[in-house]
Amino acid sequence: MTTAPLRLVVFDVDGTLVDSQADILAAMAYAFQCAGHPCPSRDQVLGIVGLSLDVAVARLAPTLDPTHHAKMVNWYKDAYIDLRAKTGAAHSSPLYPGALEVIKTLHDVPEVLLGIATGKSRRGLDKLLEAHDLGRYFVTQQVSDHHPSKPHPAMLHAAQSETGVNAADAVMIGDTSFDMEMARAADMAGIGVGWGYHPRAALHMAAQVIDDFSDLPNCLTNLWEPTS
Incomplete structure (x- = not known):
C-alpha cells in the first residue's frame, strides 16, 4: 500500500478568495x-x-x-x-461563489494542506479570516509584514518550510501575474483564476486558468496525477 504524498495548496486572497x-x-x-x-x-x-x-x-x-x-x-x-x-x-470583502465549499472539500482530504500567501498585513488577514471563520483551514499563512513583495518567492518558500512539502507537490492559486511569477520563481505550479483583478492574458505563466471555483479540485487532480 502506497501513501499519497503530502500536497500544499496556497491561495492568494484579494481577487482570488474574496472580492475587496x-x-x-x-x-x-x-x-x-x-x-x-x-x-x-x-x-x-x-x-x-x-x-x-x-x-x-x-x-x-x-x-x-x-x-x-x-x-x-x-x-x-x-x-x-x-x-x-x-x-x-x-x-466589504465577500467570498467569491464556491470558495468556501472548495476550501472545505480540499481541507477534508488528509494529504492536502492549505495555505495563504497575500499582500495583506497580518492584521488585515486576521480580520478577514475571523469575519469568514476561515482561520482553521489554513495551516500556513504568509503576509506582507514578514516578506518581500510578490513576485519574490519568499512567501512560498516559507510555506514550504512550515509544511515540509516539496515544490513539485505544491501549487499557488491566484488571480494576478504576480502570483504566477511568484510560483514560477519558487519552482511551483501556478493555477490562475479568471474572476479576479488581472486580465486572463496576464496569467500566461499559469499551468491552467479556471473560471469557476468548482473546477479547482479536478484541476489539481489533473496537475498532480495526469493520465498516461
Whole structure:
C-alpha cells in the first residue's frame, strides 16, 4: 500500500478568495486625494493588487518621493480600516461563489494542506479570516509584514518550510501575474483564476486558468496525477 504524498495548496486572497475591490479603490482614492495627486484609473489600481502596499503605492505614484509614499500608505490603511468598520469585513470583502465549499472539500482530504500567501498585513488577514471563520483551514499563512513583495518567492518558500512539502507537490492559486511569477520563481505550479483583478492574458505563466471555483479540485487532480 502506497501513501499519497503530502500536497500544499496556497491561495492568494484579494481577487482570488474574496472580492475587496470596492474598499481597495475607495481607500486608494482617499490616499491620493490626501496627497493632492491625481488618482490612477480603476484598472491601474486593480493592476497592483497583490503587491505589498508600499510597493503598490510607489508604482502608482512614481513621481512622488518616498516620504509621500509612506504617508499615502498610512492614509490608505486608515481609510481601509474605516470602510471595513462601517460594513464589516464579511460584507466589504465577500467570498467569491464556491470558495468556501472548495476550501472545505480540499481541507477534508488528509494529504492536502492549505495555505495563504497575500499582500495583506497580518492584521488585515486576521480580520478577514475571523469575519469568514476561515482561520482553521489554513495551516500556513504568509503576509506582507514578514516578506518581500510578490513576485519574490519568499512567501512560498516559507510555506514550504512550515509544511515540509516539496515544490513539485505544491501549487499557488491566484488571480494576478504576480502570483504566477511568484510560483514560477519558487519552482511551483501556478493555477490562475479568471474572476479576479488581472486580465486572463496576464496569467500566461499559469499551468491552467479556471473560471469557476468548482473546477479547482479536478484541476489539481489533473496537475498532480495526469493520465498516461
